[in-house]
Amino acid sequence: MLEADDFVKGLQGIGFDFFTGVPDTILGGIIAHLTEERLYTPAVREDEAVAMAAGAYLGGKIPVVLMQNSGLGNALNVLASLNLIYQIPCLLLVSWRGFEGKDAPEHLVMGETMTTLLDTVRIPHRTLSQETIVEDLKWTATTFMEKRIPVALLLKKGIVKTIQP
Amino acid sequence: MIGPEEGVMQSRAQAMAAMLELMTDQLLIVCNGFPSREACKLRDRAHNFYMIGSMGATAGIGLGLALAQPEKTVVVFDGDGNVLMSLGTLATISALRPKNLIHVVFDNEVYGTTGNQPTYSRVVGLDKMAKAAGYQNVERVWEREDIVYEFKAMLGEDGPSFLLVKVNEQLEEADRIALSPAELTKRFKGSVT
Numbered sequence: 001m002l003e004a005d006d007f008v009k010g011l012q013g014i015g016f017d018f019f020t021g022v023p024d025t026i027l028g029g030i031i032a033h034l035t036e037e038r039l040y041t042p043a044v045r046e047d048e049a050v051a052m053a054a055g056a057y058l059g060g061k062i063p064v065v066l067m068q069n070s071g072l073g074n075a076l077n078v079l080a081s082l083n084l085i086y087q088i089p090c091l092l093l094v095s096w097r098g099f100e101g102k103d104a105p106e107h108l109v110m111g112e113t114m115t116t117l118l119d120t121v122r123i124p125h126r127t128l129s130q131e132t133i134v135e136d137l138k139w140t141a142t143t144f145m146e147k148r149i150p151v152a153l154l155l156k157k158g159i160v161k162t163i164q165p
Numbered sequence: 166m167i168g169p170e171e172g173v174m175q176s177r178a179q180a181m182a183a184m185l186e187l188m189t190d191q192l193l194i195v196c197n198g199f200p201s202r203e204a205c206k207l208r209d210r211a212h213n214f215y216m217i218g219s220m221g222a223t224a225g226i227g228l229g230l231a232l233a234q235p236e237k238t239v240v241v242f243d244g245d246g247n248v249l250m251s252l253g254t255l256a257t258i259s260a261l262r263p264k265n266l267i268h269v270v271f272d273n274e275v276y277g278t279t280g281n282q283p284t285y286s287r288v289v290g291l292d293k294m295a296k297a298a299g300y301q302n303v304e305r306v307w308e309r310e311d312i313v314y315e316f317k318a319m320l321g322e323d324g325p326s327f328l329l330v331k332v333n334e335q336l337e338e339a340d341r342i343a344l345s346p347a348e349l350t351k352r353f354k355g356s357v358t
Contacts, residue, residue, distance in 0.1 A: 018232075020229075042257075043225075044253035044254070044256060045253055047222060047251070048222075048251060050222075050225075051222035051223075051225025051226045051229065052229035052232070052257075053229060054225075054226050055194070055226035055228060055229025055230035055231070055233065056230065057229075058214065058226070058230055058350070058353055058357060059231075059232075059358070060234070060354075061233045063229075077219060078219045078222050080218075081217075082216070082218060082222060082226075085217075085346040085347070086346040086347060086349065086350045087346070087347040088350055
């Protein structure tokens with residue numbers, strides 16, 4: 001399993017310097033580390049987080065938005081009618097709750113349909129794994145720079161260490 | 166444009182024009198719908214970012230920009246419908262306390278761009294909500310003289326500030342923004358960084 005601080009260093013290594021979002025258990029370790037380093041600006045909703053990231057990008061930052069996949073629904077309007085048409089990129093670091101149907105009932109629909117949803121709104125995505133982390137980050141940086149739209153890294157349980165074992 | 170009379174509620178465009186005149190190097194985010202079209206017509210500048218969609222996101226964008234550019238003053242031109250859609254952002258702004266953010270809300274108590282359907286700001290005081298959330302400075306104004314006085318004051322003091330400008334429902338004839346969304350991003354970002 002990846003250490004949260006190594007993962008954050010990896011993101012910083014490819015230029016990301018503004019982190020906002022809404023928490024999820026899978027993201028807990030990353031958020032704890034970002035908070036400790038005073039790098040994290042909490043938002044109250046996922047669409048607000050995407051809006052803040054857009055403002056930060058306009059101000060010269062390279063932003064990351066952390067969220068549980070249920071939050072994609074909240075963020076969809078901003079992603080579609082701001083980021084995608086204005087060519088305002090951000091990295092969406094999305095925890096994959098409901099993966100393979102093994103989760104609480106509220107996560108099952110989004111867990112099953114998330115990648116289809118992202119494909120439908122044309123947000124490029126990739127699922128992070130420990131074996132491919134270097135290529136995953138390279139892909140993230142390249143896609144972000146070339147397309148100037150939001151890109152999503154999907155994070156399943158057990159890839160990056162969290163605060164609750 | 167009709168000249169404003171003393172003691173009379175302004176149209177949004179009149180109120181906006183009075184504020185735009187006072188602006189120098191401040192960055193400006195304008196909410197979707199007619200407000201962006203009016204601001205573009207009244208005083209277009211590279212430091213203006215016009216939204217055409219993503220209703221409710223205006224203050225969030227302004228907040229992110231203010232955090233990224235702490236040395237610059239960020240002004241947000243928002244609307245009552247927009248604020249009501251994202252009331253949580255009043256909490257986020259108050260908690261993060263960006264000193265360089267001025268949140269102006271033109272409150273005409275209707276969804277003006279879509280045919281004047283009433284909003285709840287008729288009965289819910291958005292300035293009271295901002296005050297309760299913890300904005301540093303909060304004012305409610307109607308008349309041109311007060312608009313100018315309070316906005317000038319907010320340009321010179323630490324925020325976050327919240328200026329509720331009660332305006333009438335009159336729309337200014339204004340075309341859609343000529344620049345494409347991607348061009349607006351490029352122009353604005355280029356003017357900031």
